[in-house]
């Protein structure tokens with residue numbers, strides 16, 4: 077569902093509601109045009125408006141003032157106005173582009189209505205002699221006044237007594253129809269209070285209205301309510317909706333947590349196979365063995381999160397934990413320790429990564445730690461040969477493989493575990509909710525759930541953690557392994573590419589390695605960016621004595637692996653690649669990262685990429701090459717992203733800025749949009765309400781479980797299921 081009433085990207089576009097970019101919707105006759113029922117119904121469904129309450133909560137994007145008509149002569153340039161006049165001329169002009177030009181005159185002056193997209197129905201309504209009302213932005217020029225793409229209707233009927241709400245809609249669903257549907261939804265919806273008055277009167281941050289009052293106010297603006305009042309989010313009506321929404325979110329998270337607490341998971345405490353066996357009194361656990369064999373000491377942060385995880389795993393309640401730590405903070409070893417504990421207790425552990433390269437790169441180290449301890453690993457990937465796959469499946473089903481590693485292949489139906497007890501998901505934000513649910517359902521023993529450990533290098537800002545992820549325990553690695561030097565980041569115009577190549581040469585001469593990342597090229601060959609292949613040729617020519625390799629996503633997997641191996645082993649000095657190396661690749665000798673067309677990448681993606689360098693002790697740098705194309709300068713958000721990259725190396729700060737630049741909806745990723753995002757509340761702005769809802773949720777669940785169910789259903793409907801994943 078679009079974040080109705082939230083931001084209105086078309087705030088200045090007077091003529092159309094945001095999503096209705098077709099000319100049909102500009103035609104607004106006095107009586108709503110009859111629309112085929114099924115079609116309108118489908119359009120409503122597209123908007124996520126199926127039930128009365130969903131309709132009632134579909135708030136206006138904005139309001140229009142149709143209460144006044146002004147004389148054309150009095151309309152100032154740039155002003156949004158409604159005028160009424162008689163059509164004196166109507167013609168299709170073919171000057172530079174086919175367009176409909178209609179002149180209306182109201183006695184004070186005349187004005188041209190200009191349409192670049194139009195249908196015969198426009199011409200019909202706007203025929204000479206017709207009296208019409210037009211609303212739009214008045215432009216005054218040398219050639220006279222005009223309105224481009226105004227909304228219009230035949231004049232007649234009284235002027236409305238109040239402001240007209242405008243709803244976000246889809247093409248083919250006229251405002252008038254939608255408005256009626258919303259109002260009748262509002263009339264029918266059950267708006268009985270679900271928050272007992274006692275809870276509403278206590279120490280509230282603001283005056284608060286009832287839900288019914290609030291919705292009535294928004295949909296039926298009083299004649300005297302000005303635009304400013306309606307759009308002021310501090311208004312009591314808004315306060316009420318924000319409070320309701322945040323409470324629904326907190327309640328559903330809390331409920332999900334309780335549901336999970338009632339589920340059972342195998343407690344992974346020690347090594348049952350050895351307990352009580354004769355002659356075995358001193359068992360060195362696999363974790364202890366693993367830790368002893370490591371070439372380094374765990375950082376304090378790793379130790380701490382490792383303990384938090386171990387604590388969870390001992391319990392009979394399934395763990396639901398997010399391990400967050402900046403790129404390079406050493407999450408893999410923490411995962412390995414958890415896996416060792418699980419396998420030690422006689423259960424299977426599955427590790428899932430978003431790409432094959434990542435699965436391989438990232439976990440080769442993990443395997444090299446675990447296999448010497450006698451742990452058998454099975455691999456599952458999409459590109460596997462049938463025979464290899466069959467063998468892997470057999471090992472997993474029999475329990476011979478304690479550790480199962482792979483990509484999405486791990487959650488396919490054919491994969492049957494003997495006794496999965498721990499599922500670890502790396503780079504969890506790259507997986508959808510459905511995939512996470514599928515992994516959890518892999519536990520064969522009915523009634524039990526595996527423990528779930530998710531890892532991410534994109535930390536969740538605190539406000540988000542408190543709201544969307546309230547049913548998630550979070551462990552944070554807030555310390556990098558010792559001896560790292562901070563990465564210096566520079567933003568460089570693409571025109572200075574030669575200087576960058578000189579820098580690469582200098583690094584290579586010192587025996588260092590370099591990544592050069594190009595944006596992923598999708599199907600289009602005509603895209604006007606220097607693609608990876610060309611860059612590869614350019615660099616090969618510029619560095620005749622070094623090995624320059626190319627890696628792109630459409631290469632066969634075997635080829636990718638072979639090239640990656642050359643880079644890993646240090647023979648290859650420069651690796652030119654599309655974003656396949658985005659996550660998880662670990663080559664400590666790499667000290668320079670060049671990102672081409674950096675302006676096209678998202679902030680957290682840039683940060684992830686940058687994290688590929690600075691893994692060893694050498695001073696490392698990241699060069700963000702940008703190009704403005706034909707534009708004189710970079711766009712605002714692109715500039716904000718690059719600036720953030722230069723200013724901080726801290727993943728948490730990056731995440732915070734990313735949230736600021738993109739807003740929570742996008743931050744969470746389109747895939748998770750099923751997890752109903754906030755439409756009315758703003759986590760930063762409404763922090764007080766968030767705190768109120770957090771405190772209230774457990775009390776309410778305790779004292780009024782029935783009301784809680786109604787409240788969740790009202791606000792989240794079927795979506796509440798998604799929040800459990």
Ligand code: ADP
Pocket residue numbers: 372373374375378401402403404405406407408409441533557558660662664691
């Ligand atoms: P990420 O958190 O990005 O997954 P990795 O687990 O890949 O990070 O770790 C980054 C690098 O740091 C690896 O080479 C890893 O072996 C190394 N490393 C991890 N923990 C430590 C530590 N405590 N001391 C030194 N090096 C470490």
Ligand code: MG
Pocket residue numbers: 407408438660
């Ligand atoms: Mg990692």
